[in-house]
Amino acid sequence: MIDKYLEKPYWVIDILPKQVPINSRGQYFKIAHFYRNEPQYDTICRKFFNILMKLNCYEDIDAFLHLKEWIHNPAPELLFSWIRERKLLYILLKSLDAMISVDGDDLYMTLYNPNEDLLEFIRTLASSEGLYVWKPEI
Secondary structure, eight states: OHHHHHTSOEEEEESSSSOOOTTOSSOHHHHHHHHTSTTHHHHHHHHHHHHHHHHHTTSOOEEEETTSOEEESOOHHHHHHHHHTTOEEEEEEGGGTEEEEEETTOSEEEEESOOHHHHHHHHHHHHHTTOEEEOOOO
16 A cells, blocks of 8 residues: 555755755755754654644544554554664555655655645645755656
8 A cells, every 4th residue: 555655746844945956055964964953853753743643633633653563543643753763654644545654864854646636735744844845856
């Protein structure tokens, strides 16, 4: 089921407003390394968690922790612990035929197969957390 979504169009929910070009003059890797450490990473985890919790107020979610099982509407404390542990986590939005992934040390979440309404809602939620939503250039 997860593979089906990984092949769909996707958007990134990120700390940065757009994709960093390969030939960027900035110091992306040093800055990314900085954000992957405490207390910066805790702040980012909380933003991801807040988006997922706000979304879960409106939609059922099914969470899949890598190599475990699907859990329907997981307890907030459990979901937060998974994000903090830097595990590979998939969030299925069955009623919307969409999925969100949170992948370990990444400083972004990925939204797969959103319809226009969901994409707009995620943009609103991301903006409320100081995050951005953009479509990668392939």
